[in-house]
Amino acid sequence: MMSPAVRRKAASAALIVGVFVFWEVACLAFGISSLVLPRPTEVVAALVKYAPGIWPHAAQTLYTTLTGFAFGVAIGLSLGVLIGSSRLAYDTAYPLLVGISSIPKVAVVPIFVLWFGAGTVPAILTAMIICIFPIVVNVATGIATVEPELEDVMKSMKATRLDILWNVGLPRAMPYFFASLKVSVTLAFVGSVVAETVASNRGVGNMMMIASSSFNVPLVFAGLFVLAALGVSLYVAFSVVERRVVGWAMRKNEAT
Amino acid sequence: MMRDASLASPKTEPLIRFDRVSVTYGTGAEATEALTPTSLAVTEGDFVALVGPSGCGKSTLLKLAAELLKPSGGDIFFGGREIGAKPMRVGMAFQSSTLLPWMTIRDNVMLPLKIVPPFRKHWRAKRSGEFRERADALLAQVGLIGFAEKFPWQLSGGMQQRANLCRALIHDPDLLLLDEPFGALDQFTREELWGTLQELWMDRTVTVLLVTHDLREAAYLANRICVMSARPGRILEDRAVPFARPRTIDMTFEPGFAAVIQRLRGLIVHSREGA
Numbered sequence: 001m002m003s004p005a006v007r008r009k010a011a012s013a014a015l016i017v018g019v020f021v022f023w024e025v026a027c028l029a030f031g032i033s034s035l036v037l038p039r040p041t042e043v044v045a046a047l048v049k050y051a052p053g054i055w056p057h058a059a060q061t062l063y064t065t066l067t068g069f070a071f072g073v074a075i076g077l078s079l080g081v082l083i084g085s086s087r088l089a090y091d092t093a094y095p096l097l098v099g100i101s102s103i104p105k106v107a108v109v110p111i112f113v114l115w116f117g118a119g120t121v122p123a124i125l126t127a128m129i130i131c132i133f134p135i136v137v138n139v140a141t142g143i144a145t146v147e148p149e150l151e152d153v154m155k156s157m158k159a160t161r162l163d164i165l166w167n168v169g170l171p172r173a174m175p176y177f178f179a180s181l182k183v184s185v186t187l188a189f190v191g192s193v194v195a196e197t198v199a200s201n202r203g204v205g206n207m208m209m210i211a212s213s214s215f216n217v218p219l220v221f222a223g224l225f226v227l228a229a230l231g232v233s234l235y236v237a238f239s240v241v242e243r244r245v246v247g248w249a250m251r252k253n254e255a256t
Numbered sequence: 257m258m259r260d261a262s263l264a265s266p267k268t269e270p271l272i273r274f275d276r277v278s279v280t281y282g283t284g285a286e287a288t289e290a291l292t293p294t295s296l297a298v299t300e301g302d303f304v305a306l307v308g309p310s311g312c313g314k315s316t317l318l319k320l321a322a323e324l325l326k327p328s329g330g331d332i333f334f335g336g337r338e339i340g341a342k343p344m345r346v347g348m349a350f351q352s353s354t355l356l357p358w359m360t361i362r363d364n365v366m367l368p369l370k371i372v373p374p375f376r377k378h379w380r381a382k383r384s385g386e387f388r389e390r391a392d393a394l395l396a397q398v399g400l401i402g403f404a405e406k407f408p409w410q411l412s413g414g415m416q417q418r419a420n421l422c423r424a425l426i427h428d429p430d431l432l433l434l435d436e437p438f439g440a441l442d443q444f445t446r447e448e449l450w451g452t453l454q455e456l457w458m459d460r461t462v463t464v465l466l467v468t469h470d471l472r473e474a475a476y477l478a479n480r481i482c483v484m485s486a487r488p489g490r491i492l493e494d495r496a497v498p499f500a501r502p503r504t505i506d507m508t509f510e511p512g513f514a515a516v517i518q519r520l521r522g523l524i525v526h527s528r529e530g531a
Contacts (some may be wrong), residue, residue, distance in 0.1 A: 081448045150354040153424075156322040156433070157371045167367065171358050248358045248407060 038218040043225055046218035057207040058226050061192055064120055064203065065233075068127025070187040073181070076132040080139025084173065085165055090140070098168040101133035105193050113199040123203060130191035131184035138180035142173025175249035176244035185234045189227060269336040270397060271463050272298035272321055272431060275302055277330035279316050279487055286412075289488035290316045293330055294354045294483035296482065296491060300430075300509045303464045305456055309469060311491025314467040318433045321465060322346050334430075336349075345372060347432045347462075348423030351439040353416040355408035361419050362404040368427040375427055394422045397459075398452050414445035418452060425456060436464045438473065447505050450476050454502055471509050471517045471524075485527040 020040045026032070027039045034042050047054065079097075082089045112122035138238055146168055154164045198204030206222045210220035245251065276293040291313040298304050306314040317383055319325040320332060323339060323346075332339040347368070355364045367385045371377040379387070382525045398418040408416055417437060424432055437453075438446040454477060468474050474481050475497055481495045497516065498509060507513055 102301070147352070147354060149350040149352055150356075152319070152322070152324055153348050153350070153354055154371070155324055156348040157368050157369045157427070158373075163371050167370070168356065171356070174358075227268075 019199045035215060035217050038221050042218045043221040046216075046222040047225060050219055050222065054204075054207065054222065054226060056212070057202060057223075058194040058230065060202040061123075061189070061196065061204040061227070062075065062125035062230060064192040064196070065127050065185075065188045068124040068192060069126070069131055069185055072128040072131035072184060072188065073135060075128070075133025076180075076184070077139055077177070078175075080173070081143060081165070081170070081194070083136060084140035084143025085161065085169060090144070094140075097133060097136060100129070104131050105191055106198065109198045109218075118199040119201070122199055123192040126195040127188040127191035131188045134180040134183045134187065135177065138176035139173050142176035143169040146172060175242075175246045178246055181238045182235055182242070185238060186231045189231050189234075193227060230242045267297065270333075271300040271302075271335060272339075273279050273297040273306055273333040273334065274317070274320070275331045277332060278326045278415070279313070279320070279321060279325065280328040292488045292490045294490050295330075295430050296297075296494075298463055298465065300463055303477060303479045305468055305481045306484060307467045307468060307474050307481060307524065308484030308489065309486045309524055310469070311487045312484040312527075313487065314484055315487070316436055318348075318465060318467055321431060322348055322433055332470035343373070344431065345427055345429040347427065347429035349417075349420045349432075349434050349437045351412075351436045351519065353408065353420040355416055355419055355423070355457045357370060360405050360407060361400065361411065362388065362391050362470040364408065364418060365395060365422045365426055367423060372427045391422070391426060394426055397421070397456065398422055412445075413448070414441055414449060416450060417441065421449075421453060421456060425460075425462065429462060432462045432464045434468075435462065436468055437466075439469065446470075446473070451502075451505075455475060458501060474520070475516050476503055476505075476508055481516075481520060483523045484525075492527060 013103070024039050024041060027034075027037060038046075079093065083093050083097075084090075108129065109122055109126055112125050116122055116125070138147070146164070150168060151164065156166060192203065193205035196203030197209050200206045204226055208220050208223040211223065212216075274294055274296045276295055277291065278289070278293045279291040281288045281290055294313075294317070296304075296317070306317060308314055316325065320327055323344075334340075334344050335342050336376070355361070359367070366383065366387055369390075370379045370383075375387070392401060392404060395404055398421065400415060400418050400422070403411060403415065403419075408419065411419065420437065424434075434453075438449050440450065449474060456462075457477075464477075466474070466477060478497055480494060480496055482491045483495075484490065485492050495516075499513065
């Protein structure tokens with residue numbers, strides 16, 4: 001007999017495989033041209049065939065994404081701490097941030113290109129600005145929602161604002177922070193690929209542009225697969241770190 | 257050592273004294289008076305319970321004592337001088353234990369030593385030595401020593417409140433302020449914790465201000481009970497509780513004890529009707 005946990009995992013794996021099988025069978029049954037929708041087997045074949053060519057593009061995208069993401073985390077975390085701990089900063093910076101994040105990121109790529117030229121820098125910057133907002137909001141929320149009783153306990157000890165931030169606010173914001181990291185890292189991919197598509201001669205986004213202009217649709221889909229795989233692996237990586245660092249916040253999974 | 261309320265000398269300057277202190281929230285037409293000018297003096301080492309209908313300003317008095325709130329009128333004195341002039345150590349505990357879920361019970365209990373002077377100066381040097389032993393000794397006294405490495409959420413509500421009491425006492429506060437600390441616990445756990453708190457108090461010279469809704473709790477624990485009126489609050493009656501220490505749960509069922517509670521209850525019911 002399989003244990004319930006194993007059975008659950010097996011069921012979800014089977015379902016995922018099932019989706020691909022359905023895709024394959026449907027394409028064959030309805031005679032869909034690979035110019036419209038290539039079959040998964042064709043995509044995998046393209047992946048294998050063009051692997052040496054795809055690899056540098058994937059590395060470039062991973063590089064711009066992670067660099068942009070790192071900057072985004074640094075800026076987002078500091079802004080979040082500032083906004084979460086100061087009323088004035090909250091009132092001024094919050095509307096500004098909402099405004100900036102409402103701008104479609106595709107629209108800012110040309111500005112970055114104007115400033116820094118096409119290539120790596122706009123991709124990094126686009127990845128950065130796209131992932132700042134969720135981090136700021138989550139960190140600020142975590143810090144600003146310290147229970148009033150706990151704050152009273154701390155203040156009755158004559159704790160300074162820095163004491164409270166360091167001992168209570170920041171640790172308390174960590175689960176929110178990690179939740180936002182998982183969202184942000186996938187968003188960072190969107191940012192850098194968008195920038196690469198518009199203005200770059202390297203990266204998966206650029207590769208897909210070129211492939212589609214030469215009607216190499218399986219290669220376009222191979223690009224999508226690569227992006228999806230990169231996104232999933234980074235998401236998983238942060239989930240693992242999250243469980244290590246803020247496992248206390250997920251205690252319901254390991255009930256005593 | 258055992259202490260008795262009747263032995264407390266009335267001549268010495270009280271540890272904390274409220275002199276016609278009033279509190280008003282808001283301004284203008286929206287101003288709400290939370291506390292009408294109230295005077296209360298608490299001797300060092302005393303145990304005073306504040307009882308009264310909800311919203312009568314009991315918690316406001318605690319916040320004033322902890323300097324979390326400034327009085328709108330009147331003065332508060334600590335050790336004979338304006339509050340804030342002399343260093344004062346305060347321990348506080350609320351109905352929710354507010355233990356930090358990312359720290360073990362021991363680390364939670366040690367938190368004030370990291371914050372409160374003069375301990376904070378020595379935090380780095382003593383955190384794994386003297387301070388740790390201090391926390392463990394306190395945890396042992398409340399029967400939690402086996403749980404020092406556990407996290408708060410792994411403990412029952414009663415145990416969490418025991419740890420909460422330890423955190424409020426670890427830095428040897430002059431003043432222990434308790435705001436309905438046992439309000440969320442079941443009757444049996446609550447009675448157990450009364451015993452624990454009584455023992456902790458009898459062991460040291462901490463002065464306690466306890467806010468509670470539970471009249472039995474007030475009469476079991478306190479030397480003095482102050483009954484407050486409905487909002488805006490003032491102290492209606494201030495009476496000594498004469499029973500010997502250490503008190504037991506059985507004592508709370510004796511006629512003398514019941515009479516005290518009945519009288520308190522009458523006062524509060526009357527004040528509610530008047531409001």
